[in-house]
Amino acid sequence: MFSRTCLAFANETPSDQANLDRVCCWISFGGNVGDVKATFDAALALLSLHCHIQLGQRSGLYTTAPMGSSAGRPFINSVCELTTKLSPLRLLNVLQCVENQLGRVRDIRWGPRTLDLDILTYGQYVHDEPDLIVPHPALTYRRFVLDPLAEVATDWRHPVSEMSARQLVARLEPRPLRVALPEISPSQLDKLSGQLRTRFPEVKLVHADVEQSDVLRVRTSSPATEGERAVIDLRRSPGDLLEQLTSTLTAALDAPQRLSDW
Structure with missing residues (x-):
């Protein structure tokens, strides 16, 4: 009680x-x-x-x-x-x-x-x-x-x-999963790609100027613009950017297994 x-x-x-x-x-x-x-x-x-x-x-x-x-x-x-x-x-x-x-x-x-x-x-x-x-x-x-x-x-x-x-689930299913980070530099993006490649080979980080509808866009400091679809918001996630992306990609790529009815 x-x-x-x-x-x-x-x-x-x-x-x-x-x-x-x-x-x-x-x-x-x-x-x-x-x-x-x-x-x-x-x-x-x-x-x-x-x-x-x-x-x-x-x-x-x-x-x-x-x-x-x-x-x-x-x-x-x-x-x-x-x-x-x-x-x-x-x-x-x-x-x-x-x-x-x-x-x-x-x-x-x-x-x-x-x-x-x-x-x-x-x-x-x-x-x-x-x-x-x-x-x-x-x-x-x-x-x-x-x-x-x-x-x-x-x-x-x-x-x-x-x-x-x-x-929303369907947007996470294509492989490679394309993820854009508009708030970081190309050199930092390349470094992150190398750090994440072994653990997440099915993910491709792309540059901010990519506008295809199947790309998930990441925000690290500013809120999403109006109408921005399926944005990944890391503003409140703990850790540095590498830790934030590791946790986020784990949640996005993991397909939950149904155990039972509640």
């Missing part, structure tokens, strides 16, 4: 949201410590207690490669639909409260974890602030959320690109 403080906060109804319409959201679940399925079930039970959250359909459970050198063993991932009258930031606070209640420890960024709950989308809302980016900035290239989403959210479209989950 929630602690008294957490449960009281979760069911708080601020006056500024009392008249909000319900919004359909997609939330990702991930974990690789302990009995992950039992933790997911406990998280759903806690979320169902909230008076402004209604749970919807959810995908099966998928096993996925760990992302980052400190992530530990493979993860289990899934996605769940919910509707809520909470604002995006208040929903985020509730999700973090559930994580904490179920043993989440934030001592290593992208480290092993009992439970990771992320807001993937909040209706058609687009928000880019230090505390929260919606849609999730990694949604366009992380197979461990796109594949579960494609399983159940057949009518879903990305709020910015208007692409379906299956279309």
